[in-house]
Amino acid sequence: MDKLPVDLESGDPRRGLASMARGLVGSEILKIAAEIRAKQAAGATICNLTVGDFSSKEFPIPKALLDGTVRALQAGETNYPPSDGVLKLREAVRDDFRTRLHIDVPVESVVIAGGSRPIIYAAYTALIEPGDVVVYPVPSWNNNHYVHLSGARGIAVPCSAEDGFLPTARLLEPHIKEARLLALCTPLNPAGTVLAPEEVKRIGEMLVAENKRREPLGQKPLYLLYDQVYWQITFGNAQHTTPVALVPECAPYVIFVDGISKAFASTGVRVGWGVGPRAVIGAMRDILGHVGAWAPRAEQVATAELLRDSGERQRYSAWLLDGLQARLNKLYNGFTAMAAAGLPVRAIAPQGAIYLSVQVSLIGKKGMLTNDAIRRYLLDEAGFGVVPFQAFGLQGETGWFRLSVGAVSEKEIEQALPRVEAALRRALE
């Protein structure tokens, strides 16, 4: 039978969408990445430091995770997982929190999802009524989008290069009185810096003091969403700490976001978890259940085995951190040398995660008036793909960029740095 042509569009194709969906902005980073892919397809050589992901050629997942997943699938772990996650994995996460983070929680405080994103979404949805205030520092990753999705009113608190783009309790304090949720991340995407223990402690104390103030007034609590997906990736003296370990009284108000995406370079395996007060975690489990945002069952089983395998973890972690640090140091040393040679750049020493903050001060040169113009110049003239801090909510043409190293080789970096230096010199001519 002949197929009849069907016209799926009529009039304004977006007129039927809910205003939330109409107002939703796609990922700026993925847009830049698509531009880079098009250039690469056309034959350009590009050192692609844009996407916060790993290349499986540079950083394959742990063999134990791969083998464990295949084994679990073959053993018939192929049906629905429990809505709060496979018990063995929840227990392994609980034990990990106890032994590595010094936080003792019951297994009912752990929920598993298909990566960390659904955990963040579920936490926002479980706590936020339309119009509620969410406070978050900028630059930070995607809070603006979760604020939009949940109908919250976002208060973005700008942080400075001098503080490593990290928030301080002093900066946050004036904004928390009206807030329902404070969303923090350390080690920080995009800056690659880590909150110092003293600051984490001050933030924990602030959380306790604010909730003590609210209790007699019958007001809803202030919660802290503590995104620590990069916590196993720190360098040198930088040390990951949590408000709960330092100020145990704040435990009823903290929801942790965590998972395997970054610590095990397993972004496509999709296993994440949330840990927090039981009532909040229970609500998150129900939300995640209706969305069906579970991690696949076989991956959960394999992740549980991996978390219990301390030898494999130690070996993999050491190798991953070595590889990331070598790349970050190459970039950091390269930009520091350029700065010493009088070029208008600076970089913040890497402390954690897979990122480096670099400032390229070319505003006013060759007609460049925006960070995006500098980004394009670096891409076109040096084959160097970076993301402006505006993609992380920090407004202003500051010249700051995020460089992400999980998808490039050391050689690509070595080859790109002279191209960047030459392009900078040309911009100043």
Ligand SMILES: Cc1ncc(COP(=O)(O)O)c(C=O)c1O
């Ligand atoms: C700070 C932060 N939190 C959460 C996520 C999401 O991780 P997942 O891939 O597990 O959803 C990312 C991913 O880039 C991230 O940078």
